[in-house]
Amino acid sequence: MKKALAFDIGGTKIYSTIIDETGEIVSEIEKFSTPKTLKSITDLLKEQISKYESKVDVIAIATAGAVNNSNSAVIGSTGNLVSGYNTINFKSLSTKKVFLENDANSAAWAEYKIGASKGSSVSVMLTLGTGVGGGIIINDKLLKGKSGAAGEMHFKMYPDKRRKCTCGSWDCFEIYASGTALKLDAEEMLNNKNVTTYDVIDGVKQGNEKMINILNKWQNDIIIGIKGLVNIFDPDCVVLSGSMAEFVDIKAMEKEVNSDIVTSPTAIKLAEAGNYSGMIGVSLLALL
Amino acid sequence: MKKALAFDIGGTKIYSTIIDETGEIVSEIEKFSTPKTLKSITDLLKEQISKYESKVDVIAIATAGAVNNSNSAVIGSTGNLVSGYNTINFKSLSTKKVFLENDANSAAWAEYKIGASKGSSVSVMLTLGTGVGGGIIINDKLLKGKSGAAGEMHFKMYPDKRRKCTCGSWDCFEIYASGTALKLDAEEMLNNKNVTTYDVIDGVKQGNEKMINILNKWQNDIIIGIKGLVNIFDPDCVVLSGSMAEFVDIKAMEKEVNSDIVTSPTAIKLAEAGNYSGMIGVSLLALL
Numbered sequence: 001m002k003k004a005l006a007f008d009i010g011g012t013k014i015y016s017t018i019i020d021e022t023g024e025i026v027s028e029i030e031k032f033s034t035p036k037t038l039k040s041i042t043d044l045l046k047e048q049i050s051k052y053e054s055k056v057d058v059i060a061i062a063t064a065g066a067v068n069n070s071n072s073a074v075i076g077s078t079g080n081l082v083s084g085y086n087t088i089n090f091k092s093l094s095t096k097k098v099f100l101e102n103d104a105n106s107a108a109w110a111e112y113k114i115g116a117s118k119g120s121s122v123s124v125m126l127t128l129g130t131g132v133g134g135g136i137i138i139n140d141k142l143l144k145g146k147s148g149a150a151g152e153m154h155f156k157m158y159p160d161k162r163r164k165c166t167c168g169s170w171d172c173f174e175i176y177a178s179g180t181a182l183k184l185d186a187e188e189m190l191n192n193k194n195v196t197t198y199d200v201i202d203g204v205k206q207g208n209e210k211m212i213n214i215l216n217k218w219q220n221d222i223i224i225g226i227k228g229l230v231n232i233f234d235p236d237c238v239v240l241s242g243s244m245a246e247f248v249d250i251k252a253m254e255k256e257v258n259s260d261i262v263t264s265p266t267a268i269k270l271a272e273a274g275n276y277s278g279m280i281g282v283s284l285l286a287l288l
Numbered sequence: 289m290k291k292a293l294a295f296d297i298g299g300t301k302i303y304s305t306i307i308d309e310t311g312e313i314v315s316e317i318e319k320f321s322t323p324k325t326l327k328s329i330t331d332l333l334k335e336q337i338s339k340y341e342s343k344v345d346v347i348a349i350a351t352a353g354a355v356n357n358s359n360s361a362v363i364g365s366t367g368n369l370v371s372g373y374n375t376i377n378f379k380s381l382s383t384k385k386v387f388l389e390n391d392a393n394s395a396a397w398a399e400y401k402i403g404a405s406k407g408s409s410v411s412v413m414l415t416l417g418t419g420v421g422g423g424i425i426i427n428d429k430l431l432k433g434k435s436g437a438a439g440e441m442h443f444k445m446y447p448d449k450r451r452k453c454t455c456g457s458w459d460c461f462e463i464y465a466s467g468t469a470l471k472l473d474a475e476e477m478l479n480n481k482n483v484t485t486y487d488v489i490d491g492v493k494q495g496n497e498k499m500i501n502i503l504n505k506w507q508n509d510i511i512i513g514i515k516g517l518v519n520i521f522d523p524d525c526v527v528l529s530g531s532m533a534e535f536v537d538i539k540a541m542e543k544e545v546n547s548d549i550v551t552s553p554t555a556i557k558l559a560e561a562g563n564y565s566g567m568i569g570v571s572l573l574a575l576l
Contacts (some may be wrong), residue, residue, distance in 0.1 A: 066551075076550075122434050136520075138426055145522020146410050149551040155516025157447055159464075159509055167550045169515070176447075188477070221447055227457070228443025232424075234433020260456045262364075263354075264435040280319050 004060040004283035005052045007045065008103060008276070010034065011064055011080020015276065016048050018056060019283035023114045025276060027052075038084050042093070049094045060286035061090065062106035062278035066149035071099050071285075075148060083253040097275075099286035103278040105142050105151060107271070108135025110281030111239050115273030120236035124229050125271070126153065128222070128244035131166060132174040136233065142285075153177070155228065157221060176221040179244045186214045203248060219248050223256050226268070234263040241271030292348040292571035293340045295333065296391060296564070298322065299352055299368020303564065304336050306344060308570035311402045313564060315340075319481050330381070337382045347386040348574035349378060350394035350566035359387050359573075362437060377509075387574035391566040393430050393439060395403040395559070396423025397571030399527050401508050403561030408524035413516050414441065414558070416510070416532035419454060420462040424521065428572075441465070443516065445509060467532045474502045489535060514545050514556070522551040529559030561571035 001020050008015040012033050018027040030048070035041045049059060065078030065086065074086040090098045101109070107127035108117075117123035121140045127133035133152040136143040143150045154165065154172035163184065165172040175181055176242055179197050186195040190210065203211025238257075240248060254268035273280055289308050296303040302322050305306035306315040318336070323329045337347060353366030353374065362374040378386045389397070396405075396413035405411035409428045415421035422439040424431040431438045442453065442460035451472065463469055466486050474483040478498065491499025514526055526545075528536060542556035561568055 075552075120434075122438075134520075138431060139429065141427065143426060144556075145551060146408075146524045147522055147552040150410075150520065150522035152519040152522075152550045154519040154550050155443060156512045157444070159445055159512040161464050169550075171547050172519075173516075206460070224444045224447040228461075229520075231440040231442040231460075231519075232422075232438065233431070234435055234438035234440075236434045262440050262457075263433060263437040264363075266434075 002058075003056045004058045004286050004288050005049065005056040006279035006283045007048070007059075007061045007063075008278040009041075009061060009063040009081070009165070010103065011078075014044065015279060015280060017276070017279055018052060018140055019060070021287045023110065023280045023284055023285070025280070029276065033058050034081070036082060038082055038088070038157040041085070042088055044063055053094050053096050056116065057096065058092045058286045059096055060279070060282040061098065062103040062282040063100055064103055066147070067100045067102045067105070069144050069146045071101060074100065093107045094195065094288055097283065097286070101142075101282045101285055102135075102148075102151070104133030105135040105144075106279070106281035106285065107277040108137060108239070108275065108281065109142060110273040110277035111241070111271055111283055112137050112140075113284050114280065115238050115277065116239045116269040116271050122233060123237050123239060124233055125239040125241060126177070126222075126226075127242040128177060128179070128240060128248075129242040130179050132178045133242070138233070153188050153225070155225070157224065174223040177218070177225055181220045181221070182214070184245070185218050186211075189214050189217065204247075219253065222248065223253055226253070226257050227261055228265045230257060230261050235266055237267040237269050239269050239271050242275065290346075290575050291344045292346045292574050293334070293337065293344040294567035294571045295347075295349045295351075296566040297329075297349060297351040297369070298368075298391065302332065303567060305564070306340060306565060307348070307568055309572070309575045311398065311568045311572055313568070317564065322369070324370060326370055326376070329370065329373070330376055333381055341382050341384050345384065346574045347382045347384055348567070348570040349386065349388045350391040350570040351388055352391055354435070355388045355390045355393070356436040357432050359389055362388065373422040384572070387570065389430075389570045389573055390423075390436075390439070392421030393423040393432075394567070394569035394573065395421070395529055395561065395565040396425055396527070396569065397430060397573055398561040398565035399529070399559055400425050400428075401572050402568065403565065404527045404559050405525050408519060410523045411525050411527060412521055412523050413527040413529060414465070414510075414514075414532040416465060416467070416528060416536075417530040418467050420466045421530070426521070441514070442511070445512065461513040465506075465513055469503070469509070470506045470532070473506050474499075477502050477505065492535075503535065507541065510536065511541055511544050514541070515549055518545060518549050518554045520549050523554055525555040525557050527557050527559050529565065533558055
């Protein structure tokens with residue numbers, strides 16, 4: 001059976017393991033803090049690759065940042081990673097084929113092949129974490145766009161410049177739907193700069209009404225965004241993944257979305273491919 | 289050369305002509321007021337079809353409303369057309385193949401085959417008229433979604449219920465980017481219910497500063513929507529068509545969009561396939 005040496009490169013952690021062509025993880029998951037210099041990142045990758053490349057058919061890298069349409073390089077900037085990250089020559093790191101894909105796109109592909117959107121030829125995946133990632137599948141293919149950068153959930157929630165987004169623009173969906181957004185909602189609604197996302201989640205668990213209102217406001221903004229995406233894509237389903245997804249009321253969300261769209265009823269689902277869906281998805285893509 | 293008997297069925301007018309496989313209009317354009325009963329619409333179609341079907345290979349109908357994925361029927365409601373329009377059995381109207389597609393999708397296909405987005409494998413077309421239509425092409429295919437209803441430009445411009453959209457929901461792009469929206473902007477900014485879209489256009493031509501501000505506000509809302517679409521699709525280009533498209537400053541729009549997106553530079557273009565792009569596009573699709 002064919003295998004991939006898989007990596008997931010994020011701003012904080014780098015994960016690595018071996019994954020087979022059915023999407024199964026077949027070796028230990030190794031975990032590293034993301035090095036702070038370009039050289040130490042490439043050294044880490046080289047070391048892992050030299051250790052394992054003889055055992056695999058391909059090197060599959062899920063990474064932060066947009067990946068070009070030939071799946072060979074990161075394009076543009078990747079906020080949380082060291083500057084110059086997009087200049088790394090990934091191909092030169094191995095004698096085997098090296099295949100890159102954006103982490104959210106990779107996770108969406110894992111959901112499509114073995115997870116919540118399995119069998120859905122049109123789906124939208126939203127990863128709700130510190131930020132918001134997006135991966136869109138249309139006619140059983142990843143939506144990449146002309147340069148590979150498609151699927152960015154930076155559509156506007158207001159037209160009149162209220163909240164600065166991490167991308168440098170204003171009022172993107174990301175800055176109303178992320179974990180960061182939940183903290184900003186709490187700051188604004190409680191007029192308290194020190195409140196944390198955890199305070200809100202904890203308060204909700206204890207039945208604190210103010211905190212419940214804050215969570216509902218945040219969830220409603222996510223619903224507003226999903227309605228727009230469902231009207232644009234008419235997808236079979238919308239999949240929510242990421243650490244913040246567990247805090248939404250998925251059934252209430254599905255009911256509200258479907259009561260207010262012009263397209264056809266759409267399932268809203270929690271992701272099922274697990275924490276390593278990025279590595280699984282990119283391996284399945286690389287082994288295609 | 290293969291030919292289609294083409295129709296464009298809208299809420300006000302029905303057009304009909306013959307179009308060949310290169311997209312050329314090869315007979316006179318006939319124009320009718322849209323009848324107000326179901327029977328009189330089908331009678332009109334039957335009459336035209338019986339007159340011309342022996343001369344063509346296929347009947348190609350661009351229509352208001354979403355069209356299913358087998359291009360045989362209208363699904364859901366079509367605001368401006370007689371109730372029950374979606375129950376018409378179009379296939380039964382001719383012994384030849386009958387092929388339907390949504391009018392905005394058809395026009396987008398015409399732009400892709402012979403117009404402004406020719407050669408662009410990913411594009412978004414917005415039709416700015418009384419309402420707003422959308423047609424999206426991805427990997428050289430129309431985006432249809434699971435039921436055929438994709439491409440609806442009903443994503444939200446505000447999350448908090450300000451302006452009711454014609455679809456029944458709130459604050460959709462359509463109700464900020466259409467001709468109707470320009471009138472609503474003028475009503476709000478001048479506090480005058482009687483001002484018309486024409487008053488604004490006329491005032492702008494005369495250099496009236498208030499009217500220029502209103503037009504700019506409307507154009508800015510369109511820009512806000514386009515930024516979101518460009519971040520989602522990373523398209524080669526965005527094409528603006530429809531009667532209101534001539535009032536936007538397309539160069540200023542392109543500059544502003546490209547200064548504020550996370551994907552890659554995108555051309556903004558005016559449509560080039562002409563007033564009958566719906567009939568041309570659906571004919572080219574039907575003759576594929």
